[in-house]
Amino acid sequence: MPLSNDEKKTYRTIGHQLNPIVTVASNGLTEAVLEELNRALDDHELVKIKVSVGDRDVKKAVIDEVIVQTKAILVQQIGNTALLLRRNPKAKANLSNLQRF
Template sequence: MALTNEQKKAYRAIGHTLNPIVTVAGNGLSEGVIDELNRALDDHELIKIKISVGDREVKKAVIAEILRITGAEMPQQIGNTALLLRKNPKAKANLSNLQR
Protein backbone atom coordinates (compact mmCIF):
# COMPACT_ATOMS: atom_id res chain seq x y z
CA MET A 1 0.00 0.00 0.00
CA ALA A 2 1.59 3.24 -1.10
CA LEU A 3 1.32 6.15 1.29
CA THR A 4 -0.16 9.42 0.12
CA ASN A 5 1.73 12.66 0.64
CA GLU A 6 -0.73 13.69 3.37
CA GLN A 7 -0.18 10.39 5.22
CA LYS A 8 3.59 10.73 4.94
CA LYS A 9 3.39 14.27 6.31
CA ALA A 10 1.31 13.12 9.29
CA TYR A 11 3.67 10.20 10.05
CA ARG A 12 6.73 12.46 9.75
CA ALA A 13 5.15 14.86 12.26
CA ILE A 14 4.62 12.02 14.73
CA GLY A 15 8.08 10.59 14.04
CA HIS A 16 9.79 13.91 14.65
CA THR A 17 9.48 13.49 18.42
CA LEU A 18 10.54 9.80 18.45
CA ASN A 19 14.00 8.55 19.36
CA PRO A 20 15.63 5.68 17.45
CA ILE A 21 14.46 2.44 19.03
CA VAL A 22 16.67 -0.02 17.09
CA THR A 23 20.21 0.44 15.79
CA VAL A 24 21.50 -1.61 12.87
CA ALA A 25 25.30 -1.63 13.17
CA GLY A 26 28.10 -2.57 10.81
CA ASN A 27 27.54 -6.32 11.11
CA GLY A 28 24.18 -5.93 9.34
CA LEU A 29 20.95 -7.76 9.92
CA SER A 30 21.19 -10.54 12.44
CA GLU A 31 18.25 -12.65 13.54
CA GLY A 32 18.14 -10.72 16.82
CA VAL A 33 17.90 -7.37 15.04
CA ILE A 34 15.06 -8.64 12.83
CA ASP A 35 13.23 -10.04 15.88
CA GLU A 36 13.59 -6.71 17.69
CA LEU A 37 12.37 -4.77 14.63
CA ASN A 38 9.30 -7.02 14.35
CA ARG A 39 8.58 -6.70 18.09
CA ALA A 40 8.93 -2.91 17.99
CA LEU A 41 6.72 -2.61 14.89
CA ASP A 42 4.06 -4.84 16.49
CA ASP A 43 4.06 -2.77 19.68
CA HIS A 44 4.61 0.77 18.41
CA GLU A 45 3.54 0.62 14.72
CA LEU A 46 5.67 3.68 13.87
CA ILE A 47 9.33 3.51 14.87
CA LYS A 48 12.55 5.34 14.15
CA ILE A 49 15.70 3.28 13.53
CA LYS A 50 19.37 4.19 13.13
CA ILE A 51 21.45 2.50 10.41
CA SER A 52 25.23 2.65 10.77
CA VAL A 53 26.53 0.24 8.15
CA GLY A 54 28.93 2.19 5.98
CA ASP A 55 28.46 3.80 2.60
CA ARG A 56 25.24 4.87 0.92
CA GLU A 57 24.78 1.81 -1.29
CA VAL A 58 25.15 -0.62 1.62
CA LYS A 59 22.68 1.47 3.64
CA LYS A 60 20.14 1.38 0.77
CA ALA A 61 20.51 -2.40 0.51
CA VAL A 62 20.06 -2.87 4.27
CA ILE A 63 16.95 -0.67 4.32
CA ALA A 64 15.47 -2.52 1.33
CA GLU A 65 16.11 -5.84 3.09
CA ILE A 66 14.50 -4.56 6.33
CA LEU A 67 11.41 -3.42 4.42
CA ARG A 68 11.19 -6.74 2.57
CA ILE A 69 11.58 -8.91 5.68
CA THR A 70 9.33 -6.91 8.02
CA GLY A 71 6.69 -5.85 5.49
CA ALA A 72 6.99 -2.26 6.74
CA GLU A 73 6.83 0.98 4.79
CA MET A 74 9.24 3.89 5.06
CA PRO A 75 7.56 7.32 5.23
CA GLN A 76 10.91 9.09 5.68
CA GLN A 77 14.68 8.62 5.63
CA ILE A 78 17.16 11.31 6.56
CA GLY A 79 20.83 10.36 6.65
CA ASN A 80 21.32 7.34 8.88
CA THR A 81 17.83 7.53 10.39
CA ALA A 82 14.71 5.92 8.92
CA LEU A 83 11.09 6.04 9.99
CA LEU A 84 9.28 2.70 9.59
CA LEU A 85 5.54 2.05 9.63
CA ARG A 86 3.63 -1.22 9.89
CA LYS A 87 0.05 -0.94 11.09
CA ASN A 88 -1.17 -3.47 13.63
CA PRO A 89 -4.96 -3.77 14.03
CA LYS A 90 -4.45 -5.35 17.48
CA ALA A 91 -1.99 -2.76 18.79
CA LYS A 92 -2.22 -1.71 22.41
CA ALA A 93 -3.26 1.93 22.65
CA ASN A 94 -0.76 2.71 25.42
CA LEU A 95 2.21 1.47 23.32
CA SER A 96 1.23 2.57 19.81
CA ASN A 97 2.77 5.79 18.53
CA LEU A 98 -0.20 6.18 16.16
CA GLN A 99 -2.95 5.97 18.78
CA ARG A 100 -1.51 8.38 21.37
Protein backbone atom coordinates in the same frame (compact mmCIF):
# COMPACT_ATOMS: atom_id res chain seq x y z
CA MET B 1 -0.30 0.23 -0.73
CA PRO B 2 1.73 3.44 -0.98
CA LEU B 3 1.12 6.30 1.40
CA SER B 4 -0.41 9.56 0.25
CA ASN B 5 1.54 12.78 0.75
CA ASP B 6 -0.81 13.80 3.58
CA GLU B 7 -0.27 10.47 5.34
CA LYS B 8 3.49 10.77 4.97
CA LYS B 9 3.39 14.28 6.39
CA THR B 10 1.35 13.10 9.38
CA TYR B 11 3.69 10.17 10.08
CA ARG B 12 6.79 12.35 9.69
CA THR B 13 5.33 14.79 12.21
CA ILE B 14 4.76 11.98 14.72
CA GLY B 15 8.15 10.42 13.95
CA HIS B 16 10.05 13.66 14.46
CA GLN B 17 9.84 13.32 18.23
CA LEU B 18 10.76 9.61 18.29
CA ASN B 19 14.21 8.29 19.14
CA PRO B 20 15.73 5.39 17.18
CA ILE B 21 14.56 2.16 18.78
CA VAL B 22 16.83 -0.24 16.86
CA THR B 23 20.34 0.25 15.49
CA VAL B 24 21.77 -1.76 12.62
CA ALA B 25 25.55 -1.49 12.86
CA SER B 26 28.65 -3.30 11.63
CA ASN B 27 27.20 -6.78 12.32
CA GLY B 28 24.45 -6.05 9.81
CA LEU B 29 20.90 -7.29 9.87
CA THR B 30 21.03 -10.22 12.30
CA GLU B 31 18.15 -12.40 13.48
CA ALA B 32 18.21 -10.66 16.88
CA VAL B 33 17.91 -7.24 15.25
CA LEU B 34 15.02 -8.45 13.07
CA GLU B 35 13.23 -9.95 16.09
CA GLU B 36 13.54 -6.72 18.06
CA LEU B 37 12.42 -4.66 15.07
CA ASN B 38 9.38 -6.88 14.48
CA ARG B 39 8.47 -6.65 18.17
CA ALA B 40 8.82 -2.86 18.07
CA LEU B 41 6.68 -2.59 14.92
CA ASP B 42 4.00 -4.82 16.48
CA ASP B 43 3.90 -2.69 19.63
CA HIS B 44 4.54 0.82 18.32
CA GLU B 45 3.55 0.61 14.62
CA LEU B 46 5.71 3.63 13.75
CA VAL B 47 9.39 3.33 14.66
CA LYS B 48 12.63 5.09 13.89
CA ILE B 49 15.76 3.02 13.25
CA LYS B 50 19.40 3.97 12.86
CA VAL B 51 21.51 2.32 10.17
CA SER B 52 25.27 2.79 10.63
CA VAL B 53 26.77 0.41 8.10
CA GLY B 54 28.92 2.44 5.73
CA ASP B 55 28.34 4.26 2.48
CA ARG B 56 25.01 5.21 0.90
CA ASP B 57 24.69 2.14 -1.30
CA VAL B 58 25.18 -0.30 1.58
CA LYS B 59 22.82 1.72 3.78
CA LYS B 60 20.16 1.72 1.05
CA ALA B 61 20.53 -2.04 0.58
CA VAL B 62 20.17 -2.67 4.33
CA ILE B 63 17.06 -0.47 4.57
CA ASP B 64 15.55 -2.22 1.54
CA GLU B 65 16.23 -5.60 3.19
CA VAL B 66 14.65 -4.39 6.45
CA ILE B 67 11.53 -3.37 4.54
CA VAL B 68 11.31 -6.74 2.79
CA GLN B 69 11.96 -8.76 5.97
CA THR B 70 9.53 -6.82 8.18
CA LYS B 71 6.89 -5.99 5.53
CA ALA B 72 7.03 -2.37 6.71
CA ILE B 73 6.64 0.84 4.73
CA LEU B 74 9.47 3.35 4.52
CA VAL B 75 7.96 6.71 5.46
CA GLN B 76 11.17 8.72 5.40
CA GLN B 77 14.94 8.35 5.34
CA ILE B 78 17.30 11.12 6.39
CA GLY B 79 20.98 10.28 6.67
CA ASN B 80 21.43 7.23 8.90
CA THR B 81 17.86 7.33 10.19
CA ALA B 82 14.79 5.67 8.69
CA LEU B 83 11.17 5.96 9.78
CA LEU B 84 9.19 2.73 9.29
CA LEU B 85 5.46 2.04 9.50
CA ARG B 86 3.62 -1.25 9.86
CA ARG B 87 0.03 -0.91 10.95
CA ASN B 88 -1.23 -3.38 13.55
CA PRO B 89 -5.00 -3.36 14.17
CA LYS B 90 -4.45 -5.28 17.43
CA ALA B 91 -1.81 -2.89 18.80
CA LYS B 92 -2.22 -1.77 22.40
CA ALA B 93 -3.28 1.88 22.44
CA ASN B 94 -0.90 2.75 25.28
CA LEU B 95 2.13 1.47 23.31
CA SER B 96 1.29 2.63 19.79
CA ASN B 97 2.87 5.81 18.44
CA LEU B 98 -0.17 6.34 16.21
CA GLN B 99 -3.19 8.19 17.47
CA ARG B 100 -6.37 6.17 17.65
CA PHE B 101 -9.62 7.89 16.74
